[in-house]
Amino acid sequence: MPMAKREVIANEYGDVLLPDRFEKKYLKFIEKFSSRDALADEVFGALKSKSIERIEASVFALANSIVTNTLLIGFTCFVVERENIYKKAGYRSYLEYSQTLFEKLRMSNQTLSDAKIIAGAYVDHHNGLEKHNFRFERNMHKLKFIDSAIANHGDLNEIYSRAANSTYREFVDWAQMKKKALPPPTPKVKIVNGRIIVGGKKYEELPDAVKNTIERDFVDIYSIRSEGNEPVVVSAYDAREARLLRKKIDGLLKEMRAKR
Numbered sequence: 001m002p003m004a005k006r007e008v009i010a011n012e013y014g015d016v017l018l019p020d021r022f023e024k025k026y027l028k029f030i031e032k033f034s035s036r037d038a039l040a041d042e043v044f045g046a047l048k049s050k051s052i053e054r055i056e057a058s059v060f061a062l063a064n065s066i067v068t069n070t071l072l073i074g075f076t077c078f079v080v081e082r083e084n085i086y087k088k089a090g091y092r093s094y095l096e097y098s099q100t101l102f103e104k105l106r107m108s109n110q111t112l113s114d115a116k117i118i119a120g121a122y123v124d125h126h127n128g129l130e131k132h133n134f135r136f137e138r139n140m141h142k143l144k145f146i147d148s149a150i151a152n153h154g155d156l157n158e159i160y161s162r163a164a165n166s167t168y169r170e171f172v173d174w175a176q177m178k179k180k181a182l183p184p185p186t187p188k189v190k191i192v193n194g195r196i197i198v199g200g201k202k203y204e205e206l207p208d209a210v211k212n213t214i215e216r217d218f219v220d221i222y223s224i225r226s227e228g229n230e231p232v233v234v235s236a237y238d239a240r241e242a243r244l245l246r247k248k249i250d251g252l253l254k255e256m257r258a259k260r
Contacts, residue, residue: 039065070107071140074115077101078123081116114144121146128156134164142171149175 046058086097121143187199236242
């Protein structure tokens with residue numbers, strides 16, 4: 001008689017029955033990755049349950065723990081640098097100390113540098129940020145760009161408000177956007193007794209570059225009028241934009257004249 005199949009012996013975890021082979025195939029590695037603290041136990045149990053909701057909850061708890069611990073390291077680094085504590089250990093600079101620290105921690109230099117910047121920015125600006133209801137957990141990564149925002153815009157109230165209320169991408173783009181310098185005031189141009197006066201200076205006293213520009217523009221305008229046409233002066237941002245605009249205008253003129 002054929003032997004009856006043996007049922008797989010199952011482990012009970014909560015309300016879920018799972019075969020031992022699942023644990024042997026995957027969960028044995030949990031102990032390789034960690035010392036099985038409370039969070040590791042939660043991941044172990046979540047994976048064993050195969051409940052996606054519980055697995056996600058355990059992952060979120062891990063992520064929050066990683067962020068919190070990294071920020072605490074960053075805060076510690078900020079204090080060590082700000083208070084020159086590294087000098088007591090014989091290091092000449094914080095940079096020299098940090099290189100040694102990063103090697104010991106075996107963590108990314110960029111990750112810890114970002115954490116230090118975030119912690120330091122929050123320490124320096126928390127009073128102003130809190131007046132605008134800045135929520136640290138939701139907005140902390142914006143703090144990496146506070147210095148850029150100050151350099152490019154300067155208005156702390158506006159910076160704090162944007163940091164609290166805009167999206168991450170909106171704030172980063174705005175913080176890194178340099179204010180365009182205001183153009184110099186337009187000089188007054190006069191023709192007195194047949195002589196060109198620009199900003200109070202005679203034509204002959206102007207720099208060569210300015211004189212060349214005036215001559216080129218004068219020739220272009222005079223040539224158009226000599227053909228019986230009407231010149232139109234349009235402001236363009238730069239030479240490239242002017243070239244593209246001319247092509248568009250040429251095409252538009254052809255269409256207009258074709259309809260006459």
